[in-house]
Amino acid sequence: MSAQCSEGLPAIDVRSLVASFDGEQLLADLDALGAIGWKPGAGLQRLAYGDADLEARRWVLTQMQALGMQAWIDPAGNVIGHLPGSEPLPALAIGSHTDSVPGGGKFDGALGVLAGLACVRTLRSQDVQLRHPLLLIDFAAEEATTSASPTGSLSFVGGLTQTALDGPSWDGRSTVALLTDHGFNIAAMIANRPPMPIAAFLELHIEQGDRLASAGVPIGIVEGIVGIRRYYVHFQGQANHAGTTDMKRRRDALVMAAPFILAVREAAMTHGIVGTVGRIEVHPNTPNVIPGRVMLDVEIRGLDDAVLDRVEAILAVEAARCGGTLHPGHRKEPVLADPKLMEAIERGCEALGLRTMRMPSGAGHDAMNLAAICPYAMLFAPSEQGVSHAPDEWTQPHDCINAARALLAAVLEVDAMPDV
Amino acid sequence: MSAQCSEGLPAIDVRSLVASFDGEQLLADLDALGAIGWKPGAGLQRLAYGDADLEARRWVLTQMQALGMQAWIDPAGNVIGHLPGSEPLPALAIGSHTDSVPGGGKFDGALGVLAGLACVRTLRSQDVQLRHPLLLIDFAAEEATTSASPTGSLSFVGGLTQTALDGPSWDGRSTVALLTDHGFNIAAMIANRPPMPIAAFLELHIEQGDRLASAGVPIGIVEGIVGIRRYYVHFQGQANHAGTTDMKRRRDALVMAAPFILAVREAAMTHGIVGTVGRIEVHPNTPNVIPGRVMLDVEIRGLDDAVLDRVEAILAVEAARCGGTLHPGHRKEPVLADPKLMEAIERGCEALGLRTMRMPSGAGHDAMNLAAICPYAMLFAPSEQGVSHAPDEWTQPHDCINAARALLAAVLEVDAMPDV
Numbered sequence: 093m094s095a096q097c098s099e100g101l102p103a104i105d106v107r108s109l110v111a112s113f114d115g116e117q118l119l120a121d122l123d124a125l126g127a128i129g130w131k132p133g134a135g136l137q138r139l140a141y142g143d144a145d146l147e148a149r150r151w152v153l154t155q156m157q158a159l160g161m162q163a164w165i166d167p168a169g170n171v172i173g174h175l176p177g178s179e180p181l182p183a184l185a186i187g188s189h190t191d192s193v194p195g196g197g198k199f200d201g202a203l204g205v206l207a208g209l210a211c212v213r214t215l216r217s218q219d220v221q222l223r224h225p226l227l228l229i230d231f232a233a234e235e236a237t238t239s240a241s242p243t244g245s246l247s248f249v250g251g252l253t254q255t256a257l258d259g260p261s262w263d264g265r266s267t268v269a270l271l272t273d274h275g276f277n278i279a280a281m282i283a284n285r286p287p288m289p290i291a292a293f294l295e296l297h298i299e300q301g302d303r304l305a306s307a308g309v310p311i312g313i314v315e316g317i318v319g320i321r322r323y324y325v326h327f328q329g330q331a332n333h334a335g336t337t338d339m340k341r342r343r344d345a346l347v348m349a350a351p352f353i354l355a356v357r358e359a360a361m362t363h364g365i366v367g368t369v370g371r372i373e374v375h376p377n378t379p380n381v382i383p384g385r386v387m388l389d390v391e392i393r394g395l396d397d398a399v400l401d402r403v404e405a406i407l408a409v410e411a412a413r414c415g416g417t418l419h420p421g422h423r424k425e426p427v428l429a430d431p432k433l434m435e436a437i438e439r440g441c442e443a444l445g446l447r448t449m450r451m452p453s454g455a456g457h458d459a460m461n462l463a464a465i466c467p468y469a470m471l472f473a474p475s476e477q478g479v480s481h482a483p484d485e486w487t488q489p490h491d492c493i494n495a496a497r498a499l500l501a502a503v504l505e506v507d508a509m510p511d512v
Numbered sequence: 513m514s515a516q517c518s519e520g521l522p523a524i525d526v527r528s529l530v531a532s533f534d535g536e537q538l539l540a541d542l543d544a545l546g547a548i549g550w551k552p553g554a555g556l557q558r559l560a561y562g563d564a565d566l567e568a569r570r571w572v573l574t575q576m577q578a579l580g581m582q583a584w585i586d587p588a589g590n591v592i593g594h595l596p597g598s599e600p601l602p603a604l605a606i607g608s609h610t611d612s613v614p615g616g617g618k619f620d621g622a623l624g625v626l627a628g629l630a631c632v633r634t635l636r637s638q639d640v641q642l643r644h645p646l647l648l649i650d651f652a653a654e655e656a657t658t659s660a661s662p663t664g665s666l667s668f669v670g671g672l673t674q675t676a677l678d679g680p681s682w683d684g685r686s687t688v689a690l691l692t693d694h695g696f697n698i699a700a701m702i703a704n705r706p707p708m709p710i711a712a713f714l715e716l717h718i719e720q721g722d723r724l725a726s727a728g729v730p731i732g733i734v735e736g737i738v739g740i741r742r743y744y745v746h747f748q749g750q751a752n753h754a755g756t757t758d759m760k761r762r763r764d765a766l767v768m769a770a771p772f773i774l775a776v777r778e779a780a781m782t783h784g785i786v787g788t789v790g791r792i793e794v795h796p797n798t799p800n801v802i803p804g805r806v807m808l809d810v811e812i813r814g815l816d817d818a819v820l821d822r823v824e825a826i827l828a829v830e831a832a833r834c835g836g837t838l839h840p841g842h843r844k845e846p847v848l849a850d851p852k853l854m855e856a857i858e859r860g861c862e863a864l865g866l867r868t869m870r871m872p873s874g875a876g877h878d879a880m881n882l883a884a885i886c887p888y889a890m891l892f893a894p895s896e897q898g899v900s901h902a903p904d905e906w907t908q909p910h911d912c913i914n915a916a917r918a919l920l921a922a923v924l925e926v927d928a929m930p931d932v
Contacts (some may be wrong), residue, residue: 299854302761
């Protein structure tokens with residue numbers, strides 16, 4: 093099915109345009125960008141605003157310019173390429189990020205940016221102009237390596253604060269110090285805004301889970317970015333000599349915490365969300381002393397606030413039942429994707445014969461910040477074995493190409509929507 | 513009942529001699545010794561072979577000499593006082609230690625040494641000579657602050673090895689370096705032996721548990737020092753993104769380990785021993801990453817090797833059931849007290865009208881090393897709340913005095929035994 097069929101507008105035929113997509117060039121770009129900051133044995137080291145990250149983003153800028161885009165770097169370090177549209181409409185924005193975690197892989201973020209370049213390359217090679225202006229954005233500092241992450245997209249939508257920048261960054265100093273050293277103007281970053289009105293944002297990213305790979309489905313349609321709630325749970329027992337203290341008279345904080353760890357898993361599974369005790373701190377943590385105090389961090393993630401409320405209530409009861417106390421920590425609300433944009437992506441994929449699957453995004457993305465100024469939707473490409481944030485993160489070459497073709501089809505579908 | 517009644521030998525009347533015991537002087541000694549190395553807010557800091565420890569042991573030497581004992585410091589730093597006996601018999605040895613853990617209390621070890629001084633003071637003041645020579649020993653470096661602990665008693669019985677000394681000490685350097693810096697001759701420490709044959713060793717120590725205090729019984733009779741078995745248990749899961757990885761596809765090493773922690777407690781309680789998971793190490797231990805690997809240390813302690821074997825077998829099965837593997841670590845065999853010496857202590861206490869209770873010692877003591885060369889028995893004094901190895905470690909003044917009087921009565925009883 094083409095955009096023309098589905099919406100009845102005179103538009104570009106999706107299948108014929110996508111047929112001219114140059115998959116080999118996309119794979120070559122993944123190799124070229126993936127070599128910047130790659131350390132053998134240590135994976136990708138493109139930490140936000142570090143030398144390799146800046147080099148990678150200058151490379152992206154050059155590619156945009158070579159494709160004839162008007163391209164620039166905004167006050168937050170976001171690399172922005174612009175293609176004019178044929179009508180006086182707000183822009184369609186696509187993109188993702190190219191910074192990495194320490195020891196990351198070549199696909200997280202990068203695939204979305206390079207797929208955007210591939211879309212522009214196809215449009216340019218076929219001399220196709222969209223109705224809407226197109227913005228391709230390589231957002232700066234998406235990964236949680238600075239205190240303000242995702243920093244670039246937050247600045248782009250006007251949401252960056254001084255407080256967020258005052259926290260620590262990956263290099264041990266404050267994010268402000270890291271930025272100032274690289275010549276960034278903090279006031280300009282805070283005052284930053286989108287260069288033009290934006291009608292919709294589409295982001296392609298790797299799944300970072302294994303649902304697509306294990307189901308053999310090439311494209312995930314993100315229903316929303318999950319809400320995250322973190323809790324600190326405190327179990328106060330009594331440290332004592334592990335040899336001389338009777339079992340019956342012990343208050344072993346680790347024995348108190350163990351059933352709670354199992355209760356978190358049970359509550360998450362029962363409610364169809366994810367729940368994790370990822371960190372535990374035991375005092376004094378010595379073989380011959382009964383644990384006197386345990387602190388642990390729980391997080392739950394889900395798309396539905398009501399479900400998260402229910403699980404939170406269960407965890408508070410379970411913590412108390414185990415003799416502990418649950419304290420709320422960090423909290424991020426779920427950010428739902430736009431249903432019409434999701435359907436547009438599905439139409440595009442259908443036109444290309446690509447199967448899709450709806451799913452939540454368990455991880456945060458730049459799209460979550462863009463949601464403050466426009467509707468958004470996301471496409472996921474399969475992650476082999478669900479591995480991400482690791483050097484052996486891998487998306488099959490044909491999956492990279494299919495995902496980029498799906499992004500192009502989705503852009504064409506959205507461009508054809510009369511109310512966008 | 514007196515020693516004379518019980519054994520039918522012409523001996524010293526226990527009750528009349530103990531009646532002259534100077535309890536106030538014992539309390540004054542506890543205060544005087546407890547001031548050496550005491551840091552307000554940080555408790556007792558008499559770490560083995562450190563300045564405060566050496567000062568405390570020179571103080572003990574002076575006290576012995578003031579009581580007319582022949583007293584010296586042996587190659588391991590043990591302070592030894594000698595009173596001749598009236599018959600050509602092997603010696604009775606009594607004593608304990610005066611070094612402390614970092615942030616220890618005033619009673620652990622010190623009570624046994626000062627009670628020994630009080631016994632000698634009573635014998636001297638009443639001009640009573642025992643049949644056996646008496647050795648009062650303040651053993652060096654009993655606490656686990658050196659790699660060879662209990663170092664002084666190990667050297668005393670000829671059991672010290674170079675290998676044991678090559679390990680680390682509390683000050684970060686090797687035990688050899690710590691000793692050499694303080695002028696100790698390593699070869700002489702290894703060649704060290706008891707200065708004369710020893711017929712029996714009696715050690716008074718605080719319980720370090722709360723069985724006596726909670727039962728209101730003033731004297732514990734130690735049946736033996738428990739065997740200790742440590743195990744490393746390894747749970748290998750798979751680290752992954754806590755947001756993007758489905759609950760069903762997780763291999764969360766902490767979720768694997770939690771039921772094992774509970775199984776350790778269950779197995780110990782069922783078998784009447786103690787079992788503890790005191791240390792746990794989680795990788796990567798980050799709130800948003802599923803734990804990929806957990807290592808934990810289990811120890812079990814008990815007097816009966818057959819019971820320890822049974823619990824070890826259960827723990828291996830439980831670890832496997834939870835997806836982990838159990839690896840044996842450090843192991844110390846149980847060291848049983850001598851039944852005749854235990855009865856002698858009980859007779860002495862009965863003569864003084866002091867209730868006793870038999871119990872295992874969950875902690876190691878110098879007596880465990882002395883067992884290599886002679887029969888031993890131990891008396892325990894109550895620890896309030898079971899607190900030990902802490903600044904607020906406390907034994908009531910009347911309990912200190914009763915325990916020291918019981919030690920004196922036990923010495924008289926043992927001295928009267930025809931086959932010792």
